[in-house]
Amino acid sequence: MEARINVEVEELVAWIRELGGNSFFPDQLLARSVMNVIGSIVFGRRFGRHDTQRDSFLEDLYTFTTSLWTIMPVNRFPLLRFVPGFRGPFCRQIATHDRMMEFIRDNVRRSFADADSESFVSRYRDQSADDFDPVELDFIIRDLIVAGTETSVTSIRWALAMLANHRQVQTRVQRELDAVVPPTRLPSLDERPQLPYVDATVLELMRRRTVAPLSVPRATAADTEVNGYFIPAKTMVHGVYFRACSIVTWAYLGGGACAWALFQPTLIVNDGICAAIVIFSSSSRTSKFRHSLTIKLQHLGTSYPRPPIPGL
Numbered sequence: 001m002e003a004r005i006n007v008e009v010e011e012l013v014a015w016i017r018e019l020g021g022n023s024f025f026p027d028q029l030l031a032r033s034v035m036n037v038i039g040s041i042v043f044g045r046r047f048g049r050h051d052t053q054r055d056s057f058l059e060d061l062y063t064f065t066t067s068l069w070t071i072m073p074v075n076r077f078p079l080l081r082f083v084p085g086f087r088g089p090f091c092r093q094i095a096t097h098d099r100m101m102e103f104i105r106d107n108v109r110r111s112f113a114d115a116d117s118e119s120f121v122s123r124y125r126d127q128s129a130d131d132f133d134p135v136e137l138d139f140i141i142r143d144l145i146v147a148g149t150e151t152s153v154t155s156i157r158w159a160l161a162m163l164a165n166h167r168q169v170q171t172r173v174q175r176e177l178d179a180v181v182p183p184t185r186l187p188s189l190d191e192r193p194q195l196p197y198v199d200a201t202v203l204e205l206m207r208r209r210t211v212a213p214l215s216v217p218r219a220t221a222a223d224t225e226v227n228g229y230f231i232p233a234k235t236m237v238h239g240v241y242f243r244a245c246s247i248v249t250w251a252y253l254g255g256g257a258c259a260w261a262l263f264q265p266t267l268i269v270n271d272g273i274c275a276a277i278v279i280f281s282s283s284s285r286t287s288k289f290r291h292s293l294t295i296k297l298q299h300l301g302t303s304y305p306r307p308p309i310p311g312l
């Protein structure tokens with residue numbers, strides 16, 4: 001997986017270099033790059049630089065994710081889909097989704113046609129054998145792409161903005177990379193323990209610019225216990241990432257409005273505050289219920305571009 005990510009990071013850096021130091025809006029390049037990473041892992045083939053099918057899909061994906069909030073009321077109250085004002089956006093969302101699924105089905109077909117392709121698709125088919133369900137496969141891929149693309153693009157876009165606005169952090173990140181990684185290649189995940197400041201910068205970025213601050217609602221399928229706290233079946237559980245991470249930092253700094261807004265990876269490096277990130281969740285059935293979970297954010301599907309890009 002790392003090798004495939006590196007291919008796309010090198011391509012992204014080449015795209016940016018070709019802009020010759022001119023300013024540009026990074027959204028489209030980042031979206032193509034992230035989609036190429038997911039596509040190469042899932043379908044086992046690279047999308048070309050000017051792949052129009054991929055670009056149309058990305059436009060649909062953008063429309064789909066940004067319209068999710070608009071049609072949220074229809075999700076809650078399905079009868080609203082017949083009400084003018086809701087019907088139009090709802091039908092457009094269905095049409096967009098249909099086009100996205102067609103793109104996915106087409107690429108799954110191509111993966112199957114290529115007997116040599118090493119991909120999520122081929123592994124899924126081999127492992128499910130007699131239980132193979134093509135519709136389920138299409139929807140798993142849709143979930144991976146929908147969940148993985150906009151989140152990664154937004155995180156990288158914020159990383160660029162935060163590093164550009166905090167030159168001392170950027171310099172220290174670069175210095176640490178230069179000390180550990182030879183200039184002829186990209187960093188490897190194996191080098192992560194030797195890159196504590198880079199690691200901390202990623203975590204600090206996720207604290208300051210949390211992509212899904214309220215996560216997505218979950219429900220317990222059965223009675224369960226987490227860290228000694230009992231959670232009854234059918235309880236809605238939210239991970240409140242933003243508040244949890246920020247409260248830890250804010251409390252550590254002794255409170256105060258500006259502590260909230262800092263971008264300071266050293267807190268994490270020096271004191272290990274976010275070696276694990278604390279999540280508080282709440283239940284819809286027992287409002288006073290609260291429990292904490294510790295997780296490590298090892299989820300970032302991206303790498304760090306190197307060497308430094310002039311002008312960024």
Ligand code: HEM
Nearest residue numbers: 038143144147148151152155211212215216239299300301
């Ligand atoms: C910086 C990038 C990313 C961020 C910030 C992010 C954030 C999140 C969050 C907050 C959740 C909800 C977790 C919860 O249940 O509380 C989630 C779930 C999920 N993410 Fe990511 N994600 C990122 C990248 C990716 C990538 C690259 C993929 C796949 C290619 C992916 C696939 C998924 C899937 C499939 C789920 C649902 C898991 C489940 O239902 O159990 N994510 N992500």
